[in-house]
């Protein structure tokens with residue numbers, strides 16, 4: 001066995017939680033299993049994965065409507081440029097909205113919107129959503145947006161966010177949502193790379209009781225983004241907003257004049273639905289591309305199977321639609337199922353730490369999907385907050401973004417799930433588009449484990465020589481077969497796509513996708529995620545590249561060089577720490593530390609704010625000049641540094657302070 005395989009499982013979890021029988025029997029996946037005559041969950045999982053092409057075919061027929069049926073399920077002849085559902089015609093907006101608006105679901109609530117100001121609420125039915133999407137689609141067309149054009153969407157969690165995404169999908173334009181927690185710099189790089197014609201934003205949004213401006217970031221970001229012809233501005237807070245004559249238009253004015261009918265484009269399943277930028281190991285964000293066909297199928301299937309969302313559920317995924325979780329589980333998955341979801345604008349602790357639980361109580365949320373960082377924050381705040389509310393409506397809990405530690409699992413289970421709701425810990429990525437490894441409601445759970453790969457996936461753990469490692473060992477998470485909602489490429493960069501995800505095992509097993517995470521399997525075959533193998537941070541579940549933060553720090557005029565690491569944090573998982581080398585003659589002051597941290601926030605946004613900054617004289621580097629972040633991190637955290645013989649400047653290691 002190769003090196004990676006030596007990471008044996010050290011700690012064993014012995015607790016097992018079985019889901020109450022009524023929840024199991026009520027679940028979508030259990031009913032499918034019975035219908036098909038599988039005797040056990042493992043038998044079903046194995047069959048679906050072995051017969052993955054047929055399985056996905058069945059999912060594509062069950063969960064999506066096609067304008068024209070496809071004649072080939074999968075084309076894997078140009079591996080790793082896989083194509084799904086060839087010859088078909090489809091549009092995810094038809095599946096998410098049109099068909100429901102024309103059915104008995106017409107007056108069913110698609111979203112309960114809850115603004116941050118208490119009392120600011122609105123129920124939006126499928127028919128209302130349909131009309132709003134049509135108006136915005138016509139509005140975009142009136143600005144000259146055509147099929148294939150990119151539209152950047154920089155909006156808070158207000159109804160206009162899903163409406164704009166769906167309006168783009170409807171006319172075949174490609175949306176690129178940029179999380180509103182990125183600042184002008186982060187927005188600029190994403191808008192210029194995508195060459196967006198239009199940016200849709202708002203005057204501002206509410207956060208912790210205050211209206212905050214958003215539009216000024218766009219003004220800065222588009223200054224040198226020549227592709228942008230128009231900026232559409234949703235009036236949300238009413239703060240005074242500068243509008244540029246001829247370029248900027250209020251959303252409300254744009255849609256007011258439009259018809260509420262608009263033809264949905266019949267698209268090729270491989271036509272691109274969106275680009276979503278995510279962080280890799282370099283400073284340049286990767287524009288991950290996803291397609292209409294796959295997105296009409298896989299999010300809906302996993303929303304139904306893993307999260308068990310059903311017709312009469314009220315589903316709440318707390319993620320912001322600026323991240324992939326929002327794309328798949330606030331927008332496309334639940335809408336394709338015709339489900340009812342919550343859309344919440346604000347922070348979890350406004351006006352107090354009971355806000356989320358009050359929303360669950362008020363709307364009777366039955367399926368609740370959130371992130372470990374939030375669970376840990378509430379755990380720290382105490383049991384008294386959820387105890388004030390009636391949470392009996394909760395049937396299913398779920399988690400995503402980073403490992404859910406057993407302590408947080410137990411707290412979530414007891415305080416939110418009444419000791420009965422299963423916790424579906426879902427492992428997946430921006431690249432996968434939908435859940436990949438997760439329990440089903442029927443799966444006996446071990447706290448902290450993501451259980452097993454879902455039906456339809458051939459996920460494995462490889463050592464460095466592409467051998468599947470035995471139970472009890474760990475290595476790299478890989479996908480051995482394609483799946484419909486897989487990334488198709490990086491926008492304008494198919495080569496880097498191939499290099500980053502498919503090169504590692506190409507010579508031995510071509511077509512093996514390298515996920516970039518490590519995992520182990522225990523003796524019962526349960527999967528335990530161990531984290532990234534590359535330099536990518538997870539701060540409160542948000543994926544941030546070390547290199548991107550470093551390059552933001554270095555853009556400060558007094559900074560010569562920077563090395564960024566993640567420091568373990570009880571609530572956020574990791575916080576950002578920057579080691580900074582100042583330019584010749586610059587004085588190392590406490591004020592400068594604050595200035596550098598603030599500068600990074602200005603360049604990238606609050607999501608990338610360095611919690612602490614340290615001055616150093618040098619940072620360890622390889623002979624080719626690459627910063628050895630692993631070494632920096634080990635030294636700073638007081639861990640064994642290991643072999644430093646490959647370093648060009650081994651003496652620099654001693655200069656890294658212990659950061660306590």
Ligand code: WT7
Nearest residue numbers: 400401402403425426427428429430517529543
């Ligand atoms: C990375 C992907 C895809 C949802 C949100 C994040 C980590 C994701 C889990 C989990 C442990 C997890 C992985 C993965 N991750 N879910 N349940 N347990 N780690 O999407 O920003 O693309 O990040 O998040 O490291 O590679 P993303």
